[in-house]
Amino acid sequence: MMFLFIAAPLVSVLWQSFHVTKPIYEQVEVETCVPGLLGSSCVIELKTRPILSDAGKIITNTTYVGLQSYRNVLQPEKLRTAIKNRSWREFTNIRFWSALRFTLVFTVLTLPLVLGTGLLIALAVNNTVPRLKGPVIFVSLLPFIVTPVIGALAIRWLFIGDGILTAGLEWWLQKDIAMFAQAWTIELMMYIYRVWHVAPFAFVVFYAGLQTVNQDTLEAAIIDGASRWQRLRYVIIPHLMPLVVFLTLIHLMDAYRVFEEIVGFSSSAHVISLQWLTYEFLLQDGTGARAISRASASAVLTMIGIAVLLAIPLRRVWREQRGS
Amino acid sequence: MFFKKISVAAAVSVLVAGAASADCSNTVSVKTISNAFPAYETMAAAMAACGNVTSELDKDHRLKIVDAFSANPSLYSMTSLTNSTSVPMIDADLLRPLDDLVASYGKDLNPNQFVKIDGKIMAIAAFANTQHLMYREDILSDLGIDVPTDWAEYIAAAEKIQAAGVVDYPIGHYTKDGWNLAFVFVNHFLGEGGDFFNADWTPSINNEKGVAVLARMAKLATLMDPEYLVSDSTFVTKQMQQGKIAMANLWASRAGAVNDPAESTVAGKIVMGAGLKGSATLASTIWWDGWSIAKNISDEEAEAAMKMIVASMAQDVIEAHNDDAIWLAPGFVPGAAAQGAFATAAGQAPNYPMNKYIGSMHGALGSGLAAFMTGDKDAATTLADIEAAYITDAKEKGLLD
Structure with missing residues (x-):
């Protein structure tokens, strides 16, 4: 069962990335009459139409194309010229590489922020009056409970056009501000949104971890004259290290598949992510077809990317395990 | 979405x-x-x-x-x-x-x-x-501007309105990244008398007509709300209703809404004009x-x-x-x-083509044009990349050999 549900889709994606399925077309002369404001107009023209089988399905033909779909996604010739010209602009003008650039920056930048914010909230909550803990935990968890797309949209509406926060900023700075007009402001909003959304998860995990810190060790540290910072640095954080690795793994996997932000902030004109690229290939265009092969290739590349990213923390864990 | x-x-x-x-x-x-x-x-x-x-x-x-x-x-x-x-x-x-x-x-x-x-x-x-001109009659007559009939006059009028500073932005346009932005290009390219394809359905947009269209789109962008890449027809309708813009080239199906007293703060002040001409014909489709x-x-x-x-x-x-x-x-x-x-129909605006190739081209334009609007690519590179994207796409979908 496990094999069926996990491996089969992966195999099928891999297979599709090496094959292309095309409908078989024929040229037919068709008379089309369409309404207009001033009456119908008819034209007879040669149209390209798919051939239908007896069962009424479009007849398709599948061929092995090797790495062609990967080449279509990666555009290696353009990449080579960009590298040869040492041009960052040419590099980011290739859709895949610009998506990879954003995805990596997004993943790497939000990681420490999520970990740091999560730990700060956890420490703060841990130190509040016990009576207040329940409500504070509940409120801190809210951003994580909100559906990602809805959360992104909520933030977008605060800023788009004359949204209240943009209007507030404009009033405060006495300056016309358009948050959705350039890439960097949109990217900034996406980073802030992701940290806002995911930090509660890091908080819950760290908070649980804080409950298991050995009180004797802490007390011993206090007697030894360790400051609050030293206790954090030498007792608490080492204790929480396995959780940091766990959160890092989860966050790398999650953030590398960034998608909701692109939709929610309509950022596709300025920045796109790898997941968005796959989605774009999968969208039906006016022909009713999807670029399944390129979408599959892009999906496989995303999987490879995640695997490479995870390799770094995983290797560390493996070494530690072996060391102990 | x-x-x-x-x-x-x-x-x-x-x-x-x-x-x-x-x-x-x-x-x-x-x-x-x-x-x-x-x-x-x-x-x-x-x-x-x-x-x-x-x-x-x-x-x-x-x-x-x-x-x-x-x-x-x-x-x-x-x-x-x-x-x-x-x-x-x-x-x-x-x-x-x-x-x-x-x-x-x-x-x-x-x-x-x-x-x-x-x-x-x-x-x-x-x-x-179809898509045609909608304008604030009061603003144009106050400023003594004639109703524009082609895109050059439209841009000139918008510049006068901008200089007068009577509205936030002189014009609005459905230029949202993706289908909408591509549609703007399609209409303007037809208005320049362009033909998207050669006889064998290979693309032919990387020419002086395509470059002229891009130059015009870049010019229009300076006259719009800087967030124009998220602006769809509903966004423009609202800008019009809230009196933030003075003119727009918008879908006829929004003509009722812009003057609807229940929604519009400027109801009754907006007048409909014909679609605007490019250098060859109307840059509107039926x-x-x-x-x-x-x-x-x-x-x-x-x-x-x-x-x-x-x-x-x-x-x-x-x-x-x-x-x-x-x-x-x-x-x-x-x-x-x-x-x-x-008036747009009487001006012989063409029908939007009913064929598969324009579907693939529209898609390639939709994902390729934003890079030009944001200044990441110049016109020739943009058009060459879109042609290449169309060829890749049409080949994968079996439309081109």
């Missing part, structure tokens, strides 16, 4: 208020999917009043209908279609020829409403649509918008769907919502809201 789906049920009570025609009560369950703007809200409400109709109004319905109608039974009884969205549906043979149903129930329809492919009625158009019935449903359901189509465009519905669209069904009286569309 796809979450902008509106369940009509809520809207119904507000909209209909007795607009339903007398005798359309329906007992068979009918499910509809359609685009989402005022004319479809009106029709969905009229159908809902007959009973047992569930309507889904979704701006991105085009992304769903091919798969939904391929199912057997189809997930919807009927869908809204246009020149463009009908192509994959007809190719995949997902629509029911309507001749017999029209013969039985469609005597009230206008023969001009039928979309015929090889003599068979495949869709029933409800209204025609569209039909209407209903088709799924092939993979029972005859009984199809019959009920046909009755609902007729009910959605009954004379009393159209009379009550005359300005929502350029209706094609009987009962429509062209008013002030329609004059821009008729």
Whole structure:
């Protein structure tokens, strides 16, 4: 069962990335009459139409194309010229590489922020009056409970056009501000949104971890004259290290598949992510077809990317395990 | 996006208020999917009043209908279609020829409403649509600006309005990244007399016409709200209603809304003009918008769907919502809201092409143009990259060898 549900889709994606399925077309002369404001107009023209089988399905033909779909996604010739010209602009003008650039920056930048914010909230909550803990935990968890797309949209509406926060900023700075007009402001909003959304998860995990810190060790540290910072640095954080690795793994996997932000902030004109690229290939265009092969290739590349990213923390864990 | 789906049920009570025609009560369950703007809200409400109709109004319905109608039974009884969205549906043979149903129930329809492919009625158009000038009459006459008739005059007028500083931004335009931005290019390219394809369907947009269009789009961008890459037709309609812009080239189907006193703060001040000319012809395209019935449903359901189509465009519905669209069904009286569309049609605006190649080209333009607008690429590189993207796409989809 496990094999069926996990491996089969992966195999099928891999297979599709090496094959292309095309409908078989024929040229037919068709008379089309369409309404207009001033009456119908008819034209007879040669149209390209798919051939239908007896069962009424479009007849398709599948061929092995090797790495062609990967080449279509990666555009290696353009990449080579960009590298040869040492041009960052040419590099980011290739859709895949610009998506990879954003995805990596997004993943790497939000990681420490999520970990740091999560730990700060956890420490703060841990130190509040016990009576207040329940409500504070509940409120801190809210951003994580909100559906990602809805959360992104909520933030977008605060800023788009004359949204209240943009209007507030404009009033405060006495300056016309358009948050959705350039890439960097949109990217900034996406980073802030992701940290806002995911930090509660890091908080819950760290908070649980804080409950298991050995009180004797802490007390011993206090007697030894360790400051609050030293206790954090030498007792608490080492204790929480396995959780940091766990959160890092989860966050790398999650953030590398960034998608909701692109939709929610309509950022596709300025920045796109790898997941968005796959989605774009999968969208039906006016022909009713999807670029399944390129979408599959892009999906496989995303999987490879995640695997490479995870390799770094995983290797560390493996070494530690072996060391102990 | 796809979450902008509106369940009509809520809207119904507000909209209909007795607009339903007398005798359309329906007992068979009918499910509809359609685009989402005022004319479809009106029709969905009229159908809902007959009973047992569930309507889904979704701006991105085009992304769903091919798969939904391929199912057997189809997930919807009927869908809204246009020149463009009908192509994959007809190719995949997902629509029911309507001749017999029209013969039985469609005597009230206008023969001009039928979309015929090889003599068979495949869709029933409800209204025609195009894009034309809408302008604030008060602002233009205050500033002594003549009503522009081509894009050069339009830009000159916008610059004067900008200099006068009477509105936030002189113009608005549907330039949202993706389909909308590509559509702007398509219209302007046709307006320059361009032909998207060579005889063998290879692309031909990387030429002086394409460059001229991009130069104009860049110029227009400086006259708009800087967030123009997220601006769709609804966004422009609101800008117009809130008095933030003075002119727009917008869909005729929004002409009623911009002057609707219930929504607009400047109702009555907006006048409709013809579509604007490029250097060769009008940079506007004529569209039909209407209903088709799924092939993979029972005859009984199809019959009920046909009755609902007729009910959605009954004379009393159209009379009550005359300005929502350029209706094609009987009962429509062209008013002030329609004059821009008729002037555009009289100016020989071409129909948006009904073929597969433009579908692929539209997609390539949609993902390739933003890089030019944001300044990441120059015009020639943008057009060359779009041509390359079209070729890759058309090859993968079997349209080019």
